[in-house]
Amino acid sequence: SLYLQKWYGCLVVCVHIVMVSRPVHDGLNLSILSSSFLSLSGHGVVKFLDPVDKVQVRLGERAQLYCSFRSLGPTASCWIHDQEKVRKGSHPLNSNHNILTISEVLPVDTGRYSLFVRNHRGTFQHTIMLSIRDRPERPASCPFVSQLTPSSLVLSWCGPSYDGGSPVMDYVVEMQNLDQSESGDWNELTSQCKDTTYRVTSGLHPQGEYRFRVRACNAIGVSEPSEESDCISMETAGEPQEEETPPYVDFIIDTTHKVKDHYNIHEKLGVGKFGQVFRLTHKETSRVCAGKFYRAPGSKEKEAARGEIELMKQLHHPKLVQCLGAYISRSEIAMIMEYVAGGELFERIVAENFEHTEPTSVQYMRQILEGVQYMHHKSIIHLDLKPENIVCVNSTGTLIKIIDFGLARKLEPGKPLRVMQGTPEFVAPEVINYEPVALPTDMWSIGVICYILLSGESPFQGSTDAETLALITAASWEFDTEFDDITDEAKDFICKLLKKEKGARMSCEQALSHPWMLSSSLSHRGTKNLNKDKMKRFLARQRWKKTGKAVLALKRMTNLSHRSDGADSPSNTELGTEACQAVRSLEQQLRSEPSFPQTPHDLTEPCGANVHMACVIEGYPEPEVVWLLNDEPLEETERVQIEYKEDGLCILTLSCIQLEDSGIYECHASNYLGEALCSARLTVHR
Known part of the structure; x- marks a missing residue:
């Protein structure tokens, strides 16, 4: 009978077998013929x-x-760049590698490069992330001067939106003296500023006028300078005053004006998925504020922006950043907030001259809990509590505020709320599992913040976002060696927050009544400075992740954790039109007429022996195969067996051969593109 077998919709990288140069006798293990094929895990x-x-x-x-x-x-x-662009690599048909060479890398070349490989079984892919190591971009804002006294001032600025692919390690602060005859010269005040704030205490004259600028430094080099600050006249300085909490404002959303009608817009302070934040000064009162300008092209984004503004109108607490007004028009949605100049809490802590002890950590955690407790009393959950959303009121004190309520939601009785967004290391298990969230969801995030504050390590940090999320859903964590010098009360505090079941976590009231919170003022408490090295590495990793980007949706993050050896073909929604066409064309490139890379040998065997004739067949679509003896189709019987393996190896087995089995054996392979033939002579003797 004819032995026919077809493979549909498939494609493979071919590995040629090495045929045995001598006749194949009875008892020889046929796996020798195709060992290099069968060594693959999975056909x-x-x-x-x-x-x-x-x-x-x-x-x-x-x-x-x-x-x-x-x-x-x-x-x-073929190579696909960022799910859209097709990039041409070097891949001769049937070769076992593909090389994509970019002669001179530009910023537009960065991103994800996925190699799609098609064989007879389907399409497989592996992704490589290409990043550029370069000098950082210049700081995103000019230095802003605060706390001006006759002999000192504090500079604050926003770091670069892209760190050059290598963490920013230092900032260079430069000053220009406008009173000197050579006023164009810039003098370096420091080249080792670790934070985005710097106190200038020397080189200032009471009647002097100055400008300032900063540069960012990474392992590759130093950035271009930031924009210059406004001219600072020391004569306008007053005595330093304590930071005052602004009076709470019950405002009405302005739908007739734009922000620039009432405010001067200065440097950019930050960028996110929502839009941008700028420093503002009121045209009449000169009051410094922050303006959050929403990027809201569609109705869904506009609704989210209005929702945050309405929610912020309800929050009036000294530990929460205050909303002072809002502007909504067809072309602009903006929220005016109080300006908080102290920078991120964790950035402050790693400064060389800043004390970081367990008692000071208690002070920070108490303030966070007080702010969150106020929100929870109003049935509002933050849903994005993390270190970068805890900022210092000024650059010298220990007062903090909670910011960024873009993901905050109000809970309504009888209406379960499920969300699928947040920041991987800080979201609670119920968020990842898409279960209803509640007030304890914030308490989990507070537990993670406390763990990092005391150790500099993240309890759930994995090598990928997918691994991080898996550790969180399993609530798998432990105290590392950094906790050897931390009190048992602090460890117990964390343990009672990082509970997998949200109902088992402490509430804000319970946390504020915990022995760790109440014992912070006792004299016997240790004041040993905690190690900052790990926190510096944590912050460097966070800067690498951010590079100016906002919160990512968890759905999107889990989609990024693709398998290298996955056989799942990309859907049309995952790839752009050009990329889809390129991947589909791979099947066309496979098409070839049949051929025989390896053919059988002539054999001379005695009567009664068992004989194996083998060849390797290539071609796509998979050829139809027919064996013939002396031009007649060979029928399978108990003595005649034909085996066609998935790797292209075709074996004809003749058992207990007789004289009449002598003759020319041909293997004929054909598909719609063509046909091929190979043959061997078998001679049987007595």
């Missing part, structure tokens, strides 16, 4: 060999993305 699966996940190069350097793989049968492959 037809493309196996990526020692895959690289990340490649870093300097701007303008040559980048080479190399991906080798192993498979069975013919293959075709």
Whole structure:
């Protein structure tokens, strides 16, 4: 009978077997013929060999993305950049690697490069992230001067929106003396500022006028200078005063004016998914504020912006940043907030001259709990509590405020609330599992913040977002060695917050009544400074992640954790039109007429022996195969067996051969593109 077998919709990288040069006798293990094929784990699966996940190069350097793989049968492959652009690599048909070379890397070349490999079993992919190591971009804002006294001042600024692919380690602060004859010269005040604030205490004259600018430094180099500050006249300085909480404002949303009608807009303070934040000064009162300008192109975004403004109108507490007004028009949605100049709490803590002890940590945690307690009394949950949303009121004190209520929601009785957004390391298990959230959801995040505050380590940090989320859902964590010098009360405080079941977590009231909170003023408490090295590394990692980007949706993050060896073809919604067409065309590239890379040998065997004739067949679509003896189709019987393996190996087995089995054996393979023939002579003797 004819032995026919077809493979549909498939494609593979071919590994040729080495045929045995001598006759195949009875009892020989046929796995020798195809050992290199069968060593693959799984038939037809493309196996990526020692895959690289990340490649870093300097701007303008040559980048080479190399991906080798192993498979069975013919293959075709292509590179897709950021799910859209097709990039041409070097991949001869049926080769076992593909190399994409970019001669001079530009910023537009960064991103995800996915190699799609098609074989007879389907489409497989592996992704490499290409990033550029370069000098940082210049700081996003000019230095803003605060706490001006006759002999000192404090500078604050916003870091670069992109760190150059290497964490920002220091800032260079420069000053220009406008009273000197050579006023164009800039003098370096420091090159080792670790924070985005700096107190200038020397070189200032009571009647002097100055400008300031800053540069960012990473391992590659120093950025261009920021924009220059306004001219600062020391004669306008007054005595330092304590920061006062602004009076609470019950405002009406302005729908007839724009922000610039009432405020001067200065440097940019931050950028996020929502839009941008700028420093503002009121045109009449000169009061300094912050303006949050929403990017709201669609109705859904507009509704979210209005929702945050309405929610902020309800929050009046000294530990929560205050909303002072809002403007809504067809072309602009903006919220006016009090300006908080002290910078992020964790950035302040790692400063060389700043004390960081367990008792000071208690002070910070108490303030966070007081602010969250006020929100919870109003049935409002923050849903994005994390270190960067805890900021200092000024650059010298220990007062803090909670900011960024873009994800905050009001709970309504009888209406379960489910969300799928947040920041991976700080979200609670119920968020990841898409279960109803509640007030204890914030308490989990507070527990994570406290853990990091005391140790500098993140309790759930994995090597990928997917691994981090898996650790959170399992509530898998432990105290590392940094907690050896931390009190048992502090550990108990954290343990009672990081409970998998939200109902088992402490409330704000219970947390504020915890022995750790109440014992902070006792004289026997230790005041040992906590190690800041790990917190510095934590902040460097957070800067790397942010690089100017806002909160990511958890759905999107879990989609990014794709498998290197996955056989799942990308859907039309995941790839752009051009990329989809390129991946689909891989199947066309595979098409080839049949051929025989390996053919059977002539054999001379005695009567009664068992004989195996083997060949390797290639071609796509998979050829139809017919064996013939002396031009007649060979029928399968108890003595005649034909086996066609998935790797293209075709074996004809003749048991207990007789004289009449002598003759020419032909293997004929054909598909719609063509046909091929190979043959061997069998001679049987007595």
